[in-house]
Amino acid sequence: MRQFLERLLGLLADLPGQAPSALASLERATAAARRAHTAARRALAIAMAEEAREAERRAALTAKVSELEQRAVQALRAGREDLATQAAEAIAAMTAEINASNQASERFAAEVALARREIDAQRRRLSDLDRGRRLAKISSALNAAAPASRSGLDSFAEAEAALAQVVAENQDARFVREEMAPPAEQLIERMVDAGLGDPVQVRAADILARLRRAAGLPAMPLLESTSNAQ
Known part of the structure; x- marks a missing residue:
């Protein structure tokens, strides 16, 4: 054979x-x-x-x-x-x-x-x-x-660049969604930030605040809510 x-x-x-x-x-x-x-x-x-x-x-x-x-x-x-x-x-x-x-x-x-x-x-x-x-x-x-592509980058570098591009595009899309959200939803978010009612969805900021309380650290000031209130 x-x-x-x-x-x-x-x-x-x-x-x-x-x-x-x-x-x-x-x-x-x-x-x-x-x-x-x-x-x-x-x-x-x-x-x-x-x-x-x-x-x-x-x-x-x-x-x-x-x-x-x-x-x-x-x-x-x-x-x-x-x-x-x-x-x-x-x-x-x-x-x-x-x-x-x-x-x-x-x-x-x-x-x-x-x-x-x-x-x-x-x-x-x-x-x-x-x-x-x-x-x-x-x-x-x-x-x-890791073959070289037409751009001169190897496959790994090209994939990493593509990932960074996807992350950036997703972040841009999130900002657009927040800006284009209906006024009522924006108001609910501001009220949640002010401590009025439970949040509509789980947010990383809420989890971070809970973790800071568990660690005995002071809460971060709500700059975004303050700016929105103004």
Whole structure:
């Protein structure tokens, strides 16, 4: 499924008129590096398994040579020069094979040491790439959360400005409603401010006055009611 999604993203990026983003290119390049690293590790593991089998075969040949040498000595003691000669020929062939295997093993050990260093370096670079990729995705997400608008502001600043505008318009509308209210309602408000009767609706000023009384503070002078009375 993951490989299918990667191929699908690659096809979409190659569509006409759609230039691949830097983040998408980073994702593809990192995935390719990860696949190459995995392939290198798998190849090294296979080579190590083959070398282990070669070491077992070399050990078996060495044991066979030792056994043939003992039997060749016994054949010489028994006067069987022919059997001892055949054993010597077999020993020579197996010894040559063992020597060749040992030389190949030495070369293999040197190449494996180089391969291990390279794989370790790849692992470190891949870890750095993964960390950088995660940070790049976070940065891209933050940038996408605040894209610049035509006015040059980001979305957050534009939303805050719009909120301030709505608050200002609502306040203007409230002032207009108060000024355009019927005279009777204005009179009721003035009478409520003078302490004559209960307020028609809950007002912030009444709540503030109650809170000041609860706090033991003097009431604020009713400047508005005084000005209206005048």
